[in-house]
Every structure is written in C-alpha cells, then in structure tokens.
Amino acid sequence: MGKRVDGGEFLIPLAAAILALVVYSNSLKNGFVWDDNELIVDNPAVHSLSGISSFFSGHFWSGSAQPVARGYYRPLISLTYAIDYAFWGPNPFGFHLM
Structure with a gap:
C-alpha cells in the first residue's frame, strides 16, 4: 500500500520559518547600516539595471564613492x-525583506 501523508513532515520546517519571521521581523523597519550607504545608497552603479555588465568586469567596490x-x-x-x-x-x- 501507499505511504500515508498526514502533513506532519511539514510541521518542523513551517515552525522554523515562522520562528525566523518572528525573530527578524523587527529589522524590517530599520534603515541602512555600516557599508550599505557606500554600496547601495551612494553607489550609482546599482541605481540602474543598465550597468549590469560592470558588475562582472569590475571589483566589488568599483561603483562606490569610497576609495577602499x-x-x-x-x-x-x-x-x-x-x-x-x-x-x-x-x-x-x-532590502531587509529580501
């Protein structure tokens, strides 16, 4: 006969997902921190999808205003x-949601 499926195998992953949502939900309302300003806010390279090729030909900080x-x-x-x-x-x- 076939294996009986009662949904119990989804309980632990579901509980883990709910716990993660509860724990990290507080971060959704926060702003950018540390290097986010240089890498996202002040980086014109990520403000448009037209420069995607530069991500693969340059270094990580190439669009940043910071000479790091x-x-x-x-x-x-x-x-x-x-x-x-x-x-x-x-x-x-x-960004925090992702």
Whole structure:
C-alpha cells in the first residue's frame, strides 16, 4: 500500500520559518547600516539595471564613492542590489525583506 501523508513532515520546517519571521521581523523597519550607504545608497552603479555588465568586469567596490580596498569580486551581490533597487528604490524595507 501507499505511504500515508498526514502533513506532519511539514510541521518542523513551517515552525522554523515562522520562528525566523518572528525573530527578524523587527529589522524590517530599520534603515541602512555600516557599508550599505557606500554600496547601495551612494553607489550609482546599482541605481540602474543598465550597468549590469560592470558588475562582472569590475571589483566589488568599483561603483562606490569610497576609495577602499580592491580585489573583491562579488558580481552576484551587486546584481541583487541593483534588482532590489529597481523594485524598492532607496527604501531599506525592501532590502531587509529580501
């Protein structure tokens, strides 16, 4: 006979998801912190989706106004910042939601 499915196998993942939402929901109303200003707010490279190729050809801080250490290659993070900015603009709520 077939295996009986009563939904119990979803209880633990559901409880973990609810717990995570409760724990981190307080962060949704907060603003940008630390390097968020340099990497998101003051970085024109992530304010438009037209410069996506620069994320893959430059270093992580290339669009930032801050002359910081070079050598970090993190194109997917920059890409997600640009996508989030396209949806939410400079509103930190959307960035915290993701």
